[in-house]
Amino acid sequence: MAGGFSSQPRGRQVPLAESRLFCRLAVFAGRFSPFATAASHSQLFKSALRLVETYVTDYADDLHRIWELERQFELYTPDGLLMGRADVILDSEDGHEKSLAIVDYKVSKGEERKDRNELQLRIYSHAGRREGFDVRAAYLHSLSQSSREAVTIDEAVVAESVDKATQAIASIRAGEYPAASSKKVCSACDYARLCRHCEASVRAGPE
Numbered sequence: 443m444a445g446g447f448s449s450q451p452r453g454r455q456v457p458l459a460e461s462r463l464f465c466r467l468a469v470f471a472g473r474f475s476p477f478a479t480a481a482s483h484s485q486l487f488k489s490a491l492r493l494v495e496t497y498v499t500d501y502a503d504d505l506h507r508i509w510e511l512e513r514q515f516e517l518y519t520p521d522g523l524l525m526g527r528a529d530v531i532l533d534s535e536d537g538h539e540k541s542l543a544i545v546d547y548k549v550s551k552g553e554e555r556k557d558r559n560e561l562q563l564r565i566y567s568h569a570g571r572r573e574g575f576d577v578r579a580a581y582l583h584s585l586s587q588s589s590r591e592a593v594t595i596d597e598a599v600v601a602e603s604v605d606k607a608t609q610a611i612a613s614i615r616a617g618e619y620p621a622a623s624s625k626k627v628c629s630a631c632d633y634a635r636l637c638r639h640c641e642a643s644v645r646a647g648p649e
């Protein structure tokens with residue numbers, strides 16, 4: 443069974459969970475430079491190792507709280523099913539064994555990406571609660587900065603995120619893909635000079 447509070451002693455489960463977490467962290471760390479050449483591989487491997495070592499030093503307690511890794515959550519909407527996998531679920535949040543915290547690792551910076559990560563965590567939280575779990579916290583964890591940021595998952599903000607995702611799925615189902623132009627996004631787009639939806643100042647070019 444995926445997840446669940448096993449009746450087995452937790453101490454017997456930790457080594458396997460630890461090794462899976464290390465693998466997970468290493469994969470994330472490696473994503474910083476997915477196109478590394480062989481020559482730089484050794485250096486990158488050392489950097490990745492440092493990130494993992496920092497993580498297990500700063501967040502050693504996580505290794506004793508792993509409830510599940512790569513757990514799938516599902517959101518059912520009238521127009522389709524949304525599925526995603528949370529990187530890590532920790533138990534004993536706030537000192538209560540059956541209270542969970544969802545953690546997602548992030549490797550990139552940027553507000554737009556952050557908004558998406560937060561939306562994702564809120565939907566996981568909603569889905570987990572619908573399954574009957576006591577999801578008390580959600581965190582975005584930056585491996586590069588070794589810092590963890592709490593994401594608000596109160597009922598109101600989670601309901602707003604679920605509405606947003608539900609509407610997005612309905613639009614996709616209806617074949618509606620409205621252009622979401624913005625100065626920031628269009629500035630980095632190769633089609634800026636051709637696209638009729640391009641943000642006006644970007645289309646006009648440098649003054």
Ligand code: SF4
Nearest residue numbers: 623628631634637640
């Ligand atoms: S220029 Fe057009 S295609 Fe490119 S990001 Fe902007 S709206 Fe989208």
